[in-house]
Amino acid sequence: xxxxxxxxxxxxDVAGRDGEDRRVAPGTPVSALWRELVAEMPGLxxxxxxxxxxxxxxYTGPDTxxxxxxxxxxxxxxAGG
Amino acid sequence: MHLTPEPIDLAPxxxxxxxxxxxxxxxxxVVRDNHAGRETxxxxxxxxxxxxxxxxxxxxxxxxxxWPDSLVAIRHRVGLLAxxxxxxxxxxxxxxxxxxxxACRAAIDRIKATVPIWKKEFHPDGSSEWVDPTRGDSSTAR
Numbered sequence: 001x002x003x004x005x006x007x008x009x010x011x012x013d014v015a016g017r018d019g020e021d022r023r024v025a026p027g028t029p030v031s032a033l034w035r036e037l038v039a040e041m042p043g044l045x046x047x048x049x050x051x052x053x054x055x056x057x058x059y060t061g062p063d064t065x066x067x068x069x070x071x072x073x074x075x076x077x078x079a080g081g
Numbered sequence: 082m083h084l085t086p087e088p089i090d091l092a093p094x095x096x097x098x099x100x101x102x103x104x105x106x107x108x109x110x111v112v113r114d115n116h117a118g119r120e121t122x123x124x125x126x127x128x129x130x131x132x133x134x135x136x137x138x139x140x141x142x143x144x145x146x147x148w149p150d151s152l153v154a155i156r157h158r159v160g161l162l163a164x165x166x167x168x169x170x171x172x173x174x175x176x177x178x179x180x181x182x183x184a185c186r187a188a189i190d191r192i193k194a195t196v197p198i199w200k201k202e203f204h205p206d207g208s209s210e211w212v213d214p215t216r217g218d219s220s221t222a223r
Binding site: 073080 | 135157168192193194211
């Protein structure tokens with residue numbers, strides 16, 4: 001299945017792109033996707049823990065299982081205002 | 082729409098104020114000329130647009146439930162802003178001032194905590210960096 005992955009701020013700088021369509025195995029939780037990404041791009045891992053994640057524009061936990069067509073983003077520390 | 086690439090216009094936010102409102106609290110966040118001991122020239126605001134919209138909508142509607150009879154309007158700018166320009170505006174109105182102040186204060190606090198917006202500071206020497214409020218710099222927490 002395929003998800004849409006979006007990158008913002010420091011993560012966009014590390015990835016060198018705004019986003020990508022990415023194939024993931026059915027049953028993949030958010031936390032496993034994060035580990036895959038860090039393995040490919042160690043620069044994403046500023047800290048040891050997973051950053052806040054959003055699936056389809058809603059904050060979600062690490063155990064959320066991804067579905068085909070999901071829009072997924074890992075969020076660097078927000079700094080609006 | 083809560084996000085805008087244009088300079089923030091308060092008029093449409095104030096237009097929602099009702100005849101029954103006796104207090105209107107306006108907060109403007111503006112670009113400061115320094116941060117963490119360094120001079121700032123400009124700030125670029127980047128948003129996860131669709132999620133930022135829904136998060137700001139959720140904040141406004143939640144506050145209106147928490148302070149019944151209050152009305153909360155929010156605008157957040159994106160793009161490159163010069164020192165002195167407003168990056169965010171909150172207008173909270175209510176029958177009495179206590180609720181207007183409280184809802185306004187809570188709105189800006191929640192915006193800073195959860196809305197997916199990031200800012201990159203540009204300095205006079207041409208350098209720039211993304212601001213990380215979690216990095217323990219006390220000046221960003223105020």
